[in-house]
Amino acid sequence: MNVTATGCGRTCLATVLISVACAIPAEAAQFGTTIDEVVALAKKERTVQVANSWRGPVLKEIAEGFKKKHGLTFKQTYVSAIDSRERILSEALAGLVEYDLVNVSGELRPQYIKAGVITPLDWSKLFPNVQPTLIDPNGYFLAAGMSRYGIIYNTSLVSSDKAPKRWEDCLDPMWKGKMAVYTRPRTFTGLWPAWGEEKSLAFHRKLKDNGPIWTADQTGTAAKVAAGEYAFGCGLPYHTFLNIKRRDKTAPIAFSIPTELPIQIGEAFAVMKGAKNPNAAILFASYLASSEGQAAYHLYGRSNPFVEGTLANEQVNKAGAKLVFGGWEFAGAKEAAAAKKIVEAWGFPKGR
Amino acid sequence: MAIDTLSLSRQFPRWRLRWERLRGNILLVVVMAVLLAMIVIPIGRLLINSFLEGHPALPEGWTLQNYTTAFGMPLFYQALATTLVLATIGTAITVVIAVLFAWLIERTDMPCRNLAWALILIPMAIPGVLFALGWALLLSPKTGAMNVFLRDVFALFGVEITEGPINIYSIGGLIFLDGLRGVTTVFLMVVGAFRMMDPSLEEAARVSKAGTVATFFRVTLPALSPAILAAAMYSFISSMESFEAPLAIGLPANIFVLSTLIYFTTRIQAPLDYGLAAVFGVSYMILMVFLLIWYRRAVRNSERFATVSGKGFRPRIVSIGQWRYPALALFVVYFLFAVAAPFCVLLWTSLLPGYRVPSIDAIRLITLDNYREIFATDRVFEVIWNTLVLMVVAATATMVLAFLASWIIVRAPVRGRGLLDGLMFVPHAIPGIVIALALIMAFLTPPLRYTGLYGTMGILVIGLVIAYISFGTRLMNSAIMQVHKELEQAAYVSGASTAKTLFFITLPLLFPAFAAGWIWVAVHALRAFSIPLMLSSKNNEVFAVLLWEFWENGTASLASGLGVLLIIALIPLSLLMRRFIVQVSGQQG
Numbered sequence: 013m014n015v016t017a018t019g020c021g022r023t024c025l026a027t028v029l030i031s032v033a034c035a036i037p038a039e040a041a042q043f044g045t046t047i048d049e050v051v052a053l054a055k056k057e058r059t060v061q062v063a064n065s066w067r068g069p070v071l072k073e074i075a076e077g078f079k080k081k082h083g084l085t086f087k088q089t090y091v092s093a094i095d096s097r098e099r100i101l102s103e104a105l106a107g108l109v110e111y112d113l114v115n116v117s118g119e120l121r122p123q124y125i126k127a128g129v130i131t132p133l134d135w136s137k138l139f140p141n142v143q144p145t146l147i148d149p150n151g152y153f154l155a156a157g158m159s160r161y162g163i164i165y166n167t168s169l170v171s172s173d174k175a176p177k178r179w180e181d182c183l184d185p186m187w188k189g190k191m192a193v194y195t196r197p198r199t200f201t202g203l204w205p206a207w208g209e210e211k212s213l214a215f216h217r218k219l220k221d222n223g224p225i226w227t228a229d230q231t232g233t234a235a236k237v238a239a240g241e242y243a244f245g246c247g248l249p250y251h252t253f254l255n256i257k258r259r260d261k262t263a264p265i266a267f268s269i270p271t272e273l274p275i276q277i278g279e280a281f282a283v284m285k286g287a288k289n290p291n292a293a294i295l296f297a298s299y300l301a302s303s304e305g306q307a308a309y310h311l312y313g314r315s316n317p318f319v320e321g322t323l324a325n326e327q328v329n330k331a332g333a334k335l336v337f338g339g340w341e342f343a344g345a346k347e348a349a350a351a352k353k354i355v356e357a358w359g360f361p362k363g364r
Numbered sequence: 365m366a367i368d369t370l371s372l373s374r375q376f377p378r379w380r381l382r383w384e385r386l387r388g389n390i391l392l393v394v395v396m397a398v399l400l401a402m403i404v405i406p407i408g409r410l411l412i413n414s415f416l417e418g419h420p421a422l423p424e425g426w427t428l429q430n431y432t433t434a435f436g437m438p439l440f441y442q443a444l445a446t447t448l449v450l451a452t453i454g455t456a457i458t459v460v461i462a463v464l465f466a467w468l469i470e471r472t473d474m475p476c477r478n479l480a481w482a483l484i485l486i487p488m489a490i491p492g493v494l495f496a497l498g499w500a501l502l503l504s505p506k507t508g509a510m511n512v513f514l515r516d517v518f519a520l521f522g523v524e525i526t527e528g529p530i531n532i533y534s535i536g537g538l539i540f541l542d543g544l545r546g547v548t549t550v551f552l553m554v555v556g557a558f559r560m561m562d563p564s565l566e567e568a569a570r571v572s573k574a575g576t577v578a579t580f581f582r583v584t585l586p587a588l589s590p591a592i593l594a595a596a597m598y599s600f601i602s603s604m605e606s607f608e609a610p611l612a613i614g615l616p617a618n619i620f621v622l623s624t625l626i627y628f629t630t631r632i633q634a635p636l637d638y639g640l641a642a643v644f645g646v647s648y649m650i651l652m653v654f655l656l657i658w659y660r661r662a663v664r665n666s667e668r669f670a671t672v673s674g675k676g677f678r679p680r681i682v683s684i685g686q687w688r689y690p691a692l693a694l695f696v697v698y699f700l701f702a703v704a705a706p707f708c709v710l711l712w713t714s715l716l717p718g719y720r721v722p723s724i725d726a727i728r729l730i731t732l733d734n735y736r737e738i739f740a741t742d743r744v745f746e747v748i749w750n751t752l753v754l755m756v757v758a759a760t761a762t763m764v765l766a767f768l769a770s771w772i773i774v775r776a777p778v779r780g781r782g783l784l785d786g787l788m789f790v791p792h793a794i795p796g797i798v799i800a801l802a803l804i805m806a807f808l809t810p811p812l813r814y815t816g817l818y819g820t821m822g823i824l825v826i827g828l829v830i831a832y833i834s835f836g837t838r839l840m841n842s843a844i845m846q847v848h849k850e851l852e853q854a855a856y857v858s859g860a861s862t863a864k865t866l867f868f869i870t871l872p873l874l875f876p877a878f879a880a881g882w883i884w885v886a887v888h889a890l891r892a893f894s895i896p897l898m899l900s901s902k903n904n905e906v907f908a909v910l911l912w913e914f915w916e917n918g919t920a921s922l923a924s925g926l927g928v929l930l931i932i933a934l935i936p937l938s939l940l941m942r943r944f945i946v947q948v949s950g951q952q953g
Contacts, residue, residue, distance in 0.1 A: 063902075089902050090743075092917060095631040099819075099901060105421035106808050106818035110902045119635050127422055195632055225533075226618050228632050228916070235918030239719045240507045256918055260718035262729075348635050359439065360633055 157314030159278030165244035199247030202274025251313035457543025462550035489934035491891035492608035498706025766836025800898030843877035
């Protein structure tokens with residue numbers, strides 16, 4: 013018995029040919045080298061596809077501002093944590109480029125550069141008015157949001173006078189089994205430049221011994237603090253606090269700013285190689301880094317504490333906190349190395 | 365239609381002869397090629413990656429370091445031990461409950477038995493992740509609704525406690541969830557045996573003045589022990605693969621099992637480590653292969669002691685007298701724990717802006733805003749569409765492939781059938797999380813990288829087909845064996861081709877089995893979690909992934925709303941499956 017191959021053969025051949033045709037990458041879009049060229053090319057492009065984690069009113073504010081300034085639109089695909097950025101990297105390596113602009117997590121920035129999936133640009137030449145601290149010296153990234161990390165506590169369970177105000181308070185045995193710690197240690201890699209390796213690792217070994225509840229997501233942790241499951245989350249970003257408050261105004265939580273406040277580049281945007289709308293993406297990133305774009309960031313809790321007049325700056329001054337910021341030099345390979353050591357001190361599988 | 369090789373050899377060179385032979389077996393060749401590409405390449409890639417440093421698509425050279433690191437990690441052994449403990453105790457609980465209900469529903473005069481038969485299928489409509497999230501909301505030590513209720517009850521007796529008394533975030537919590545989860549499957553595996561068993565042994569026991577309980581423990585159970593053992597081993601293997609509850613309940617308690625260790629290494633920890641995850645995956649797979657070989661041997665041996673035969677008899681209904689209503693009450697308690705309680709807490713949470721312990725104050729906050737928000741998100745419709753496409757395509761592809769493979773294994777007089785049979789057995793030994801990891805690695809590297817399937821619905825379909833093909837083949841193998849080949853031969857004599865015969869004669873005859881398999885795969889595809897979660901991307905997000913994303917991002921109320929909608933969609937499918945199960949197994953339900 014046999015099956016006639018002809019019908020199947022033709023169908024299979026057609027399928028293979030279509031697959032091969034689909035796999036051939038389209039011609040790469042052209043990048044403008046001057047601002048005029050970028051603007052002109054952007055006008056011919058479509059909606060900018062952005063991978064980021066904005067939520068709430070910031071989206072509308074940015075959309076209106078960008079439209080007003082450049083007459084262009086953007087669409088955000090919500091991504092959070094390290095795994096979704098890792099996924100975008102993997103997709104790009106497999107030839108699938110869905111986004112024009114990606115907010116790349118600190119620990120993954122060296123991998124994105126090494127993989128050659130993002131485009132270096134002369135941002136300062138294109139946009140001389142953008143704050144120099146927001147521009148990656150190697151040109152791969154343009155920062156917009158700044159994350160500040162503190163302690164989110166449940167006001168029904170912890171009175172404001174007992175709320176932790178220093179990182180060492182997380183080591184107090186009274187909190188054993190009652191506090192949550194997010195397993196991605198961005199808060200603590202943020203402190204690393206000030207603390208150094210020895211102090212950091214000693215702290216993390218003690219933190220582990222104090223029996224924290226390890227959590228795998230930061231906003232979820234803040235939500236459980238709000239629900240009263242944990243007394244507080246040690247090392248959570250301010251924007252997660254805002255996310256909870258925006259949905260549930262009566263949520264009994266507060267944000268405590270510790271005496272040493274780690275600041276991380278929370279949003280570092282890179283234009284993907286193979287992006288379909290690269291020039292519009294450049295304009296969008298530059299809009300976010302501009303004074304108009306930065307003004308919207310207070311809605312999302314990621315305004316720049318180094319800039320006078322921002323909400324973050326006011327909060328920091330009011331609390332009298334000392335800012336700890338590693339800058340571009342620390343973000344990337346050094347941060348990834350610090351993260352490995354911290355995770356190892358916590359006893360989790362370590363990346364090598 | 366067979367090719368006359370002798371005459372061909374006189375006319376054509378050897379290569380042409382081989383080509384003609386290949387053409388003659390084109391169905392086998394195509395099916396084998398598809399399965400090899402789907403199964404062998406990913407597994408091979410997983411193995412290769414376990415010896416590579418760096419990202420799968422950007423390897424940094426060969427190394428044994430992944431193995432020395434993995435095997436030097438105390439956490440690896442802890443996870444292994446936890447996995448085994450969880451599976452052993454969870455299976456024991458599952459089997460006791462399932463066997464008891466199979467007996468009560470099938471063989472006793474417990475009231476509402478027919479309703480119970482239908483209700484016991486409902487847990488299948490609650491995806492594992494929702495079941496775990498529901499119980500997390502019920503039994504979180506401080507705010508869990510059930511814990512708060514228990515504390516209030518204790519307070520009435522003067523016992524004041526501030527948290528607990530039950531902590532779901534513990535090994536005990538995981539065992540409890542695992543024990544309840546598998547009941548429906550084990551019930552379905554043993555209920556047929558209870559119905560079909562030869563009653564003469566029980567009747568002899570009664571003639572010898574043995575009571576109902578004595579007859580159950582000393583005659584019925586031993587007589588059905590092969591079927592129960594097979595179901596227990598199947599349940600043990602399923603528990604070994606458990607992922608949802610260990611992810612939602614285990615990780616917050618720092619309790620790792622093998623599946624969550626892989627997830628943690630490739631999705632949560634910073635930096636991610638694929639090499640290490642590959643070692644965990646390979647070790648996990650080897651362990652599962654041994655377990656499956658053990659299972660197959662036990663099942664094969666058990667057939668020698670069959671007490672269930674094809675004779676047309678029906679065992680007598682046993683009267684349990686005054687225990688009729690306590691038995692029903694026991695079933696109601698099970699149903700409350702397995703379905704009603706988790707569903708109600710999800711429904712409650714879906715009606716609030718954020719989770720609150722049930723109270724009068726909280727009732728004032730009730731709103732439908734979460735449902736409005738769900739339907740106002742354009743992404744939700746895309747996700748629903750993706751989920752439906754995945755369900756239909758995965759179920760159809762799995763069953764068509766399973767049908768073709770089974771037909772070759774059972775009927776086709778070609779060489780290589782044994783190999784195909786073996787190949788069909790392999791996926792059963794690969795946990796979903798390992799399938800996903802292997803596919804990530806395979807589709808990020810040549811040759812599969814050039815298919816462009818990474819990040820598409822296609823890779824999800826492949827993942828689910830691999831996960832369910834073993835089940836489909838087993839089902840179709842036994843169904844094909846029951847259809848005599850005379851009908852196919854008549855079609856050949858009438859000039860029909862093999863393809864025509866297969867799809868217009870054989871397949872319609874096997875429709876009940878095919879439909880039962882299709883619905884089984886569709887239901888499982890709809891509630892699938894580990895594979896879609898690991899392989900999800902912008903364009904292939906499905907319900908379960910969005911639900912987990914909502915939960916992870918602190919919007920438990922949105923996750924609950926989505927979960928409630930999913931459960932409502934799954935209930936009719938689960939009930940529909942009963943009809944086909946009954947039809948396939950020749951039972952009347």
